Amino acid sequence: MALFTFKLPDIGEGIAQAEIVGWHIKVGDRVEEDQPIADMMTDKATVEMESPVAGTVVRLAGEPGDQVSIGAMLVEIETAGEGAAAAPAPSVETVEAETPGEAEIAVPVQAEPVVQAPAPQEAKSAAKPEPIVEPAGHAAPVLASPAVRARARELGIDLALVKPNGDHVRHTDLDAYLLYGAGQGYRPAGRAAPRADEQVKVIGMRRRIAENMAASKRHIPHFTYVEEIDVTALEEARTQLNDHRGDRPKLTMLPLLIVAICKTLPDFPMLNARYDDDEAGVVTRHGAVHLGMATQTDAGLMVPVIRDAQDKNVWQLATEIRRLADAARSGKATSAELSGSTLTLTSLGPLGGIATTPVINRPEVAIIGPNRVIERPMFVTNKMGSKEIVAAKLMNLSISCDHRVVDGWDAASFVQAVRKLLETPVLLFEG
Known part of the structure; x- marks a missing residue:
C-alpha cells in the first residue's frame, strides 16, 4: 500500500488559496479515479475537484468554510501502489459562478486543520449512518446544484424521490419533501408543521455575498x-x-x-x-x-x-x-x-x-x-x-x-x- 498526497493545484486564476465549499467524500470512503471529491471556491468561481487516483481516503484538509493554500495537501489517499506520490494537476470544471460585484476581498491564510482517520478499534463507533444515495439505473440524471446535493446527503434524502418544481431540484423542493414526504402534496390548513432549530454555516457563495453586501453598505x-x-x-x-x-x-x-x-x-x-x-x-x-x-x-x-x-x-x-x-x-x-x-x-x-x-x-x-x-x-x-x-x-x-x-x-x-x-x-x- 502507498500513501498518495493530492495537493490543491493552481487553478490558473492567479489565486493563492481557495475555500472548501463542500466535500463529496469522507475519511474511510473508497474513491475511484476522476470521482468528484470536493467543491472549492476562489474569488472567480467554484470548481469541482476530481481524484486523480483510486484508493481509500485517509485524511481531509479541513471542513467546509476553511481555506486551503495552492500546493497544500487537500486529500490523502491510500492506494494499492508502492511509494508516496504527489498529485498531478487535475482537470477542473466550473460549476458555479463568482459572487456579485467585483470588490476584492482579502481572506487571511488559515492553518490547515486535518481530519485524521479513526483507529481500527474506533472505526465502528466513529462511523456515521450511510446516507441514502441515488439508485443506479435512472432513466435521466437528477439535476441539482452542489449545495442542494450536499444538503440532501446530510439529510439522507434520495434526490430521485424529490419532485422538483421546475427543471432541477432546489432547496425549497427539499423542504417540501421533508414536510410532506415523497408525494409533496399539500396539507389542509391547520397547525404549522414543527421544525427544529437549525444552524447553517455561512460559507461559499453565501459568505461572498454577505461580505460584498456588508462592504457596499459600509463604504x-x-x-x-x-x-x-x-x-x-x-x-x-x-x-x-x-x-x-x-x-x-x-x-x-x-x-x-x-x-x-x-x-x-x-x-x-x-x-x-x-x-x-x-x-x-x-x-x-x-x-x-x-x-x-x-x-x-x-x-x-x-x-x-x-x-x-x-x-x-x-x-x-x-x-x-x-x-x-x-x-x-x-x-x-x-x-x-x-x-x-x-x-x-x-x-x-x-x-x-x-x-x-x-x-x-x-x-x-x-x-x-x-x-x-x-x-x-x-x-x-x-x-x-x-x-x-x-x-x-x-x-x-x-x-x-x-x-x-x-x-x-x-x-x-x-x-x-x-x-x-x-x-x-x-x-x-x-x-
Whole structure:
C-alpha cells in the first residue's frame, strides 16, 4: 500500500488559496479515479475537484468554510501502489459562478486543520449512518446544484424521490419533501408543521455575498429615490409586440425598461460609472452600458452582464436576458459573463412589491429596481379639460445611488427622463 498526497493545484486564476465549499467524500470512503471529491471556491468561481487516483481516503484538509493554500495537501489517499506520490494537476470544471460585484476581498491564510482517520478499534463507533444515495439505473440524471446535493446527503434524502418544481431540484423542493414526504402534496390548513432549530454555516457563495453586501453598505452612503410611472400604454405596446413576435422570445417589461435606461444614460453619465475608492480615488464614467442583471440562483444572488446593452433591440435584449439567467442558474456562466458591469438592474418579478431600496453593486454607483405593476384608479384630464377617473397600470421605479458621486437632483432627473419614455413608448423606438 502507498500513501498518495493530492495537493490543491493552481487553478490558473492567479489565486493563492481557495475555500472548501463542500466535500463529496469522507475519511474511510473508497474513491475511484476522476470521482468528484470536493467543491472549492476562489474569488472567480467554484470548481469541482476530481481524484486523480483510486484508493481509500485517509485524511481531509479541513471542513467546509476553511481555506486551503495552492500546493497544500487537500486529500490523502491510500492506494494499492508502492511509494508516496504527489498529485498531478487535475482537470477542473466550473460549476458555479463568482459572487456579485467585483470588490476584492482579502481572506487571511488559515492553518490547515486535518481530519485524521479513526483507529481500527474506533472505526465502528466513529462511523456515521450511510446516507441514502441515488439508485443506479435512472432513466435521466437528477439535476441539482452542489449545495442542494450536499444538503440532501446530510439529510439522507434520495434526490430521485424529490419532485422538483421546475427543471432541477432546489432547496425549497427539499423542504417540501421533508414536510410532506415523497408525494409533496399539500396539507389542509391547520397547525404549522414543527421544525427544529437549525444552524447553517455561512460559507461559499453565501459568505461572498454577505461580505460584498456588508462592504457596499459600509463604504457607500446610499440614498434611494422612488417614482410612480403609468405603464398602461407600455403594457399595451408590449402585448402587441408579443402578438407578432413569431419565434422570438416573449417580451417582459425588462427589455423595454433597459432600452429606456440606455437612451437616457448619455445625458446622465455620472450614473453609468464605477468608483475606485480603495486606492485611486477615481470615478470612471463609462460610454458603453454593460448592464448587470441581478439573478437569484440556488447558490445565491449572481449578476450576469449584458454587454453593450445600448446596441441591442428589445428582442436581442430578451434573448440575452434569458440566456444569461439560464447560465447563472445552471452554474455555467463564465467569469467574463459575471464581471465588468457598469450599472445593475434588479427586479423581483411577480414579487416586485410596492417599493424597494436595493443595495448598490460596488464599485458601481447606482442600481435600478422596477417594482410590481398594479392596476389602480387614477385621475386624468380629458379633452374637455375636466377630470375623470380611469383604470391605469402603475409601477414604482426605485433607484439607489452613491451619494459621494451622484446628487439627488441627478437621480430624480434621470428617473423622470426614463418615466417620459416609458409613458410614451413610441419614443423607445425612435432613432
